[in-house]
Each structure stands twice: as C-alpha cells, then as structure tokens.
Amino acid sequence: MSKADDSLHRRPDLRAARPVPSLQGITEMAARDRAYHDLRYRILMGRLAPGTTLLETELAGLLNLSRTPVREAVIKLAEEGLVEVRPRHGVTVKPLTVKDVADILDIFSALEVRAVELVARIGLPATEWRQLERLASDMERETARGDIAAWSELDDEFHAHIVALCGNDRLQEALGACWGQQYRARLCIVPLRPSPVQSDLEHRGILEALKLGDSALARLRHQQHRDRADAQQLHLLKSHLGTNGMA
Template identity: 60%
Template sequence: MSRPRPSLQGIAKMPARDRAYHELKFRILEGRLPPGTTLLETEVASLLSLSRTPVREALIRLEEDGLVDVRPRHGITVKALSVEEIEQIYQVFSTLEVKAAQLTARRGITTADHDRLDGILTQMERASKRGDIEAWSELDDEFHSELVGLCGNPRLQAMLRQLWDLQYHARRAITKLRPLPIVSDREHRAILAAIAAGNEEEATRLHQQHRDRADEQLVSLLRQKTTFPTKA
C-alpha cells in the first residue's frame, strides 16, 4: 500500500538489523525523534538496546530512504524538510497516485473490492459529519492505499511508499488545521464511481483534480504553521 501507518507490529520477531530499521523509522515518522534530532551511533544503539552493527546497517537504509543524514564519526541527524521540499515530493507523489487510479480503472475491480472501498468512504463521511478530522485522515490514508494496492504495479507502489514516508510527519502536523473535508468526500465518491465503471479517462481526470486541490490546501496549511521545521 502507498500509505502504510507506522507500526511496531511483529518487530520482536525480526532480525536485529530489521528491528533497528523499523523501530527507528517508527520513532522518526511518529515524531518521537523529531526533525533536527542529532544522535551518535552509540546513542542510537543504547536507545534501541542493540549492538552497533545492526544499528549501522539500519542507519544506512534510513539515509537511502531520505529520512536521516549520516556523518561518519558524528552520528545521524533526522532530516528537516522545508515546505518547498514537501511541495516537490507531492508533485511526484500525486502524479504516481493519479497513474495508479488510471491503472486500477483499466484493470477493473471486483464487487468485493468496490464494497470494501465503499465502506471506507461511508466511514469517512460519518467522520466528516461528527467533525473527527483525525479519524477521517486515517480513513483517507486507507482509501488511497487500497486504490494503489489494486493498480497491479509493484514498482509504482514501492515508490509511493517511500515518498509517503518522507512527508508523513509534515502531513500529521497540519491534520487538525484542516477544514471539514466535505469536498474531498464528494470527490472520492466520484473517483470510485469512475473506477468501478472502468472509465480510465474520467478516473484520471477526477483523481488529478482531487490531488491538485488537496495538495494546494496541504502546502498552504504548512506555510501557515510557523512551528513547522524549515531549513536555514
């Protein structure tokens, strides 16, 4: 899926290097190691109660993911993305998501797939009515993830996962600032209808329109949030 929620599920059974990677990634994405945090390799090893070798391997992977900067003999720094960098990430992310919607419409979805997506949208609409933006946001992630999961292109899915990780913390920072997503609810319904009908052109047009509007709103909210970390 393109928008997996950070989780520590199953981490105890993982090899040390994978445990180190997933636990550090979880702490970074959930803000427990906020942008700008600097730690020595030994401090990270102590934090995770692991030896330095698996920690070193995990840090290399996290640097490849774009989540940290690693400096030999100086440890790591959790990267702080500027609003401009977040905007650039979304320009790529949204282009790939729109393509995923097109591919999903082309492949077609089963009745079970449709019913599952329809159920998520119903829950989102209920969350909107009661003003529960946090719950709506999690369901929004689930809806988009399910659509991408149906596109049949594992390379596209993998690229979306990495891009999602990069902007996850920033997106969470503005969740409570969002207006009620009534427009998004209508747009989601229209997108699902186009996909269910197998209309590639309409699914692409509607999803592009949705992403353009939603991305513009997100970037605008990020610019308004003065506490969001920016680069010097």
C-alpha cells in the same frame, strides 16, 4: 482464470503504498528490521525531532541493539530521505521544509494518479468496490462528526486500498518511499484541516469513474483531487511551520 485475473482476487497489501509507522510485531523481527522500524517510527511520529543528531553508538544504546543492525537501518533511512549521515558527526533527523514536502508531493501524486488510472483500466472487482464504498461512507460519517483524525486514517486506507489494486509492485514501492517522507507533514496539519466535505465528494467521483472502468475519467478526477488536496496541505504546513518554512 488468467494470471492477471487471479492476481486481482488475491487480497492486496493495503499498506504497500502507505506504510503507516507501527511497532506491531517488532519483537519478532530480525535485529536489522527491528532497528529500521523502531527508528522510522520514532522519526515519523516525532519522537526523534527534526534536527536531532545522535552518534551510531547512541542510537544502538537507545534501541538496545548492536551497532551493525543500527548501521544497516540508518543506511536505509538515509535512502528514504529521513536522515542524513555524516562520518564522525553522527546521524541527523532531516528537518521538515515546505519545499521538501512540495517536491515529494509532486512525485507522490503523479504516481498515485497513475495507479488509479491502472485500476480503472484493469477493472475493479465487486468485493473491492464494496470495501471502497464502505470506506467512503465511513469517511462521510467522520466528517459529520467532526473527527478529522479518524477521517484522516480512513482517507489513508481508502487511497492505499485503491493503489494496492494497480498491479504494479514497483510503482507501489516508489509510493511507499515518498509516503514516509511526507508523513510527518501530514501529522502536523491534522489539527488544522477544515471539514473535508470537498474531499468526500471527490472520493465519490473517483469511485464512480472506477466503477465505470473509465481510465481517462478516473485519471482526471484523481488529478483534480490531488491538485487541490496538495495545495491545501502545503498552505496549512506553511502556516504551521511559520515564516521559515522549516521544523
């Protein structure tokens, strides 16, 4: 078995491209990592609202940590575009705007389309095909039930699973950074989303292209899927945020 083949049979990090915020295992982390994951969780889940400004000392008190790990965490969050740091003025959670989300989706979708193309080119192992088939069926079940929140979580897992098989770690890291910046927007629109019947059909089409190993077809179908889904997300977000397009 070649090195490339062997890499396909190792269990992928399914959340590499879509690191959904979680506090799981946070108590065992080093202080710097604990500060980063805690603050990121609070920001993405809306517990630190857009526009909130806190001094570094206040953040340290909030997290019950010293200022050094908090400062390091803030630098990383600023690099991800989630906060703005102004010397002597504190740390501000960046507002959510339609333009920002549109810019992020331009990058995120282009990278994800490339990842799907790579998976088709490499070939999809049978075990991973069965897992993706199960996820597609689970999404269709939640669509029939009308549980959009459950469907949205499965949708994340479906796309993350495919991307995790692309064999390009740098691409996955770039996707992860973009994902965090638009996660807040995704949460906002879950209650507004229509029944995702069209997405379910498009997922089946993408799976068919992957099973065939047709990289051109996989790229085309995923591009069409992203174009439609992104347009819908931006429309719903604009409706949610109101005329100023900001929250």
